[in-house]
Amino acid sequence: MGKTLFEKVWDDHVVDLIPNGPTVLYIDKHLIHEVTSPQAFAGLKRRNLKAFRPHQTLATADHNVPTTNQHLPIKEELSRNQVETLSMNCKEHGINLYGLGHKYQGIVHVIGPELGITQPGMTIVCGDSHTSTHGAFGSIAFGIGTSEVEMVLSSQCLLQNKPKTMKIEINGNLKKGVYSKDIILYIISKISASGGTGHFVEFSGSAIKSLSMESRMTICNMSIEMGARGGMIAPDEKTFNYIKGKKFAQKDKEFEIAVKNWKKLKSDKDANFDKLIRFDAEEIEPMITYGTNPGMGIKINDLIPKSAINNSHDSFIKSLKYMGLENEKKLINKKIDYVFIGSCTNSRIEDLRIAAEVVKGKKKSKNVNAWVIPGSKSVEKAAIEEGLDEVFKEAGFEFRQPGCSACLAMNEDKIPQGKYCVSTSNRNFEGRQGPGSRTFLSSPATAAISAIEGCVSDIREFI
Numbered sequence: 001m002g003k004t005l006f007e008k009v010w011d012d013h014v015v016d017l018i019p020n021g022p023t024v025l026y027i028d029k030h031l032i033h034e035v036t037s038p039q040a041f042a043g044l045k046r047r048n049l050k051a052f053r054p055h056q057t058l059a060t061a062d063h064n065v066p067t068t069n070q071h072l073p074i075k076e077e078l079s080r081n082q083v084e085t086l087s088m089n090c091k092e093h094g095i096n097l098y099g100l101g102h103k104y105q106g107i108v109h110v111i112g113p114e115l116g117i118t119q120p121g122m123t124i125v126c127g128d129s130h131t132s133t134h135g136a137f138g139s140i141a142f143g144i145g146t147s148e149v150e151m152v153l154s155s156q157c158l159l160q161n162k163p164k165t166m167k168i169e170i171n172g173n174l175k176k177g178v179y180s181k182d183i184i185l186y187i188i189s190k191i192s193a194s195g196g197t198g199h200f201v202e203f204s205g206s207a208i209k210s211l212s213m214e215s216r217m218t219i220c221n222m223s224i225e226m227g228a229r230g231g232m233i234a235p236d237e238k239t240f241n242y243i244k245g246k247k248f249a250q251k252d253k254e255f256e257i258a259v260k261n262w263k264k265l266k267s268d269k270d271a272n273f274d275k276l277i278r279f280d281a282e283e284i285e286p287m288i289t290y291g292t293n294p295g296m297g298i299k300i301n302d303l304i305p306k307s308a309i310n311n312s313h314d315s316f317i318k319s320l321k322y323m324g325l326e327n328e329k330k331l332i333n334k335k336i337d338y339v340f341i342g343s344c345t346n347s348r349i350e351d352l353r354i355a356a357e358v359v360k361g362k363k364k365s366k367n368v369n370a371w372v373i374p375g376s377k378s379v380e381k382a383a384i385e386e387g388l389d390e391v392f393k394e395a396g397f398e399f400r401q402p403g404c405s406a407c408l409a410m411n412e413d414k415i416p417q418g419k420y421c422v423s424t425s426n427r428n429f430e431g432r433q434g435p436g437s438r439t440f441l442s443s444p445a446t447a448a449i450s451a452i453e454g455c456v457s458d459i460r461e462f463i
Contacts, residue, residue: 001270001271001272002267002268002269002270002271002272003267003268003271004165004167004202004267004268004271004272004273005138005202005232005234005265005266005267006140006163006165006200006202006232007165007271008264008265009121009122009123009138009139009140009232009265010023010025010140010162012121013025013026013027013028013123013140014026015157018159021159022159022160022161023159023160023161023162024157024158024159025123025157025158025159025160026123026156026157027056027123027124027125027152027156027157027158028056028122028123028124029056029057029058029112029117029118029122029123029124029125030056030057030058030124030125030126030149030152030153030156031057031058031059031060031108031109031112031124031125031126031128031131032057032058032059032086032095032108032126032127032149033059033060033061033062033063033086033108033126033127033128034061034062034063034064034082034083034085034086035063035064035082035127035128035410036127036128036145036146036149037059037086037089037127037146037149038082038085038086038089039146039150040127040146040147040149040150040153041085041089041092041093041150041153043147043150044093044150044153044154047154049154050093051093051094051095051153051154052153052154052155052156053156054093054094054095054096055094055096056156057095057096057152057153058095058096058098058112058117059086059090059095059096059097059098059099060097060098060099060104060105060106060107060108060111061083061086061097061098061099061100061105062105062106062107062108062402062403062404063403063404063408063410063411064076064078064079064082064083064410064411065079065083065100065402065403065404065411066079066401066403066411066412066413067371067373067400067401067402067403067405067411067412067413068400068401068412070100070101070401071101075412076411076412079410079411083099083100086099087099093153098111102377103377103378103381104247104376104377104378105376105377105402106374106375106376106377106378106379106402106403107343107344107347107375107376107402107403107404108126108128108344109126109128109130109131109133109134109217109221109344110344110347110348110375110376110379111375111376111378112124112134113133113134113136113137113213113217113242114246114348114376114378114379115246115247115248115378116243116245116246116247116248116249117248118134118137118139118141119137119139119243119249119258119262120137120138120139120235120239120262120265121138121139121261121262121265122134122137122139122140122141123139123140123141124139124140124141124142125141125142125143125144125148125152125158126143126144127143127144127145127146127148127149128143129143129224130143130221130222130224130344130345130426131143131144131230132220132221132222132223132224132228132229132230132231133217133220133221133344134217134220135220135223135230135231135232135233136213136216136217136219136220136231136232136233137213137233137235137239137243138232138233138234138235138239138262138265138266139232140200140230140232141220141230141232142229142230143224144158163198163199163200163229164198164199164200164274164275165199165200165201165202165273165274165275166196166199166200166201166202166228166273166274166275166276166277167201167202167204167267167273167275167276167277168187168201168202168203168204168277168278168279169203169204169205169276169277169278169279170183170187170203170204170205170206170207170208170278170279170280170281171205171206171207171278171279171280171281172206172207172280172281172282173206173207173210173281173282174207174210174281174282174284175281175282175284175285176460176463177285177286177445177458177459177460177463178284178285178286179215179218179354179443179444179445180211180215180216180218180219180443181218181222181287181345181346181424181441181442181443181444182284182285182286182287182443183207183219183281183284184218184219184221184222184223184225185222185287185288185289185294185297185441185442186279186283186284186285186287186297186299187226187279188222188225188226188294188295188297189287189295189296189297189298190279191226191277191295191309192226192227192295192308192309192310192311193225193226193227193293193294193295193296193310194226194227194295194310195226195227195295195310196223196226196227196228197227197228198227198229199228199229199274199275200228200229200230200231200232201223201226201228201230201231201232202231202232202233202234202267202273203216203219203220203223203231203232203233204233204234204267205278205281206281207281208233209236212238212350213238213239213242214348214349214350214351215350216233217348218345218346219231219233220232220233221344221345221426222294222345222426224426225293225294225295225426225427226294226295234265234266234267235262235263235265235266239262240259240262285299285300285301286299286300286442286443286445286446286458286459286460287299287300287442287443288300288331288422288440288441288442288446288456289428289439289440289441289442290304290320290323290325290331290440291308291311291316291319291320291323291428292319292322292323292428292429292430293311293319293428293429294426294427294428294441295308295309295310295311296308296311296319296428297441298331300331300332300442300446300456300458301330301332301458302330303327303328303329303330304320304325304326304327304328304329304330304331305327305328306327306328307327322430322438323438324418324438331440331456332455332456332457332458333455333456333457334420334440334455334456335367335420335454335455336367336368336420336421336422336440336450336454336455336456337367337368337369337415337416337419337420337421338368338369338370338371338406338415338419338420338421338422338423339364339368339369339370339371339397339421339422339423339447339448339450339451340371340373340405340406340407340415340421340422340423340424340425340433340447341355341370341371341372341373341424341444341447341448342371342372342373342374342375342404342405342406342407342424342425343373343375343404343405343407343423343424343425343426344375344404344407344426345407345424345425345426346424346425346443346444347373347374347375347376347379347402347424348375348379349374349379349382349383349386351424351444352372352374352379352383352388352444353386353388354443354444354445354448355372355392355444355445355447355448356388356391356392356448358444358445358448358449358452358459358462358463359391359392359395359397359448359449359451359452360391360395362395362452363395363396363452364395364396364397364451364452364454365451365452365453365454365455366454367454368450368451368454369398370392370395370396370397370398370451371397371398371400371405371406371413372392372397372398372399372400373400373401373402373403373405373406373413374399374400374401374402375402376402377402379402380401380402383399395451395452397451400413406421406423406425406433406434407423407425407426407427407432407433408425408427408432408433409432409433409434409437414433414434414435414437415433415434415437415438415439416434416436416437417434417435417436417437418436418437418438419437419438420438420439420440421433421437421438421439421440422440422442422446422447422450422451422456423439423440423441423442423447424441424442424443424444424447425439425441426441427439427441428440428441440456443459445459445463446458446459449462
């Protein structure tokens with residue numbers, strides 16, 4: 001019997017098997033930020049330990065950082081303390097930190113790939129659920145808790161139960177106006193926010209292969225939103241070309257050797273998956289969520305349904321009440337107040353190019369506050385060099401500095417209570433973007449055209 005891609009990478013990192021217990025798994029790369037690391041470092045201090053292999057840990061400040069005036073001291077006391085504590089801990093343990101002001105600072109799941117740190121066949125963890133992003137390179141990447149952050153810092157290993165495997169295959173050609181965000185929102189709407197529970201998902205098929213690396217990252221980023229442990233895509237020539245020449249990628253002969261090994265990272269033809277799901281790419285249309293979990297999504301012109309899969313009737317009604325919506329009504333033309341283009345899901349240069357192309361030569365609606373937050377200093381630099389920042393500014397958008405921003409509102413960027421926001425982020429939970437905020441998840445193109453029109457809009461009518 002052949003092996004799946006997941007099994008190949010997993011088996012290659014097994015240090016030990018505990019009888020009737022979890023696996024001791026070796027971790028190649030550990031990413032940390034200011035929110036989930038302080039308690040872990042405090043645990044090391046209590047045990048009089050140092051980071052075991054500090055060169056395999058990379059730190060950045062992203063969750064709590066402001067997205068304006070980053071050259072000034074952080075105003076919010078909690079945010080300032082967390083960022084300062086991260087700096088102190090990294091210095092004490094010899095860990096490389098890309099803090100505010102550094103040319104490589106940015107959202108942790110954006111900077112790893114763009115610097116060539118994320119590579120095929122790796123095990124990658126971070127105290128952040130959307131670590132699954134890195135699976136787009138054929139790596140096993142998943143989020144961990146603070147106690148596990150301490151475990152990896154102290155041993156470079158992790159105790160893990162081996163997940164089941166799931167294959168989601170999407171074949172066919174994508175329609176006009178359909179992007180990777182629409183693909184993943186469509187999948188989650190079909191299998192629910194718990195449909196992947198207990199599994200590691202491999203995405204495959206001609207529609208997936210047609211995507212750019214940045215689009216693949218969006219798919220894997222939101223695999224966690226279907227309840228999966230993570231998602232991954234087999235590396236191919238697009239993967240190798242994306243990594244080649246990156247800051248920390250191998251050079252010359254070493255890169256050729258690496259590619260030769262990476263080409264082996266694919267599921268065998270006779271590999272057995274615990275679950276297999278197939279979708280037709282031509283059935284996918286621009287998507288938008290209407291409820292309070294990412295599984296509550298519809299095609300942009302569809303009616304809000306009478307119920308949602310795996311949601312009890314009471315929770316479904318509670319969700320619609322929170323959102324101020326009614327079932328069997330449409331979201332299209334629904335007036336909005338905010339648009340947020342950013343987050344580890346959709347803040348890469350490709351996302352900004354898509355949004356800029358939509359808004360170029362237009363003006364945003366007067367009733368909409370529109371924010372564009374690049375995912376890193378590198379993305380910010382590229383956007384400015386290409387003149388995208390001016391395109392957004394001329395359209396009335398705010399082009400800000402890198403950070404997680406309004407994705408989770410742990411900083412000053414919050415959506416006010418009762419206001420509607422079309423967001424390119426990954427979660428639409430109650431209060432996720434600010435207390436009482438109401439979130440519609442969409443692609444960058446849908447978000448951009450909605451900002452222009454002042455309401456939920458179908459991008460296909462404008463392209």
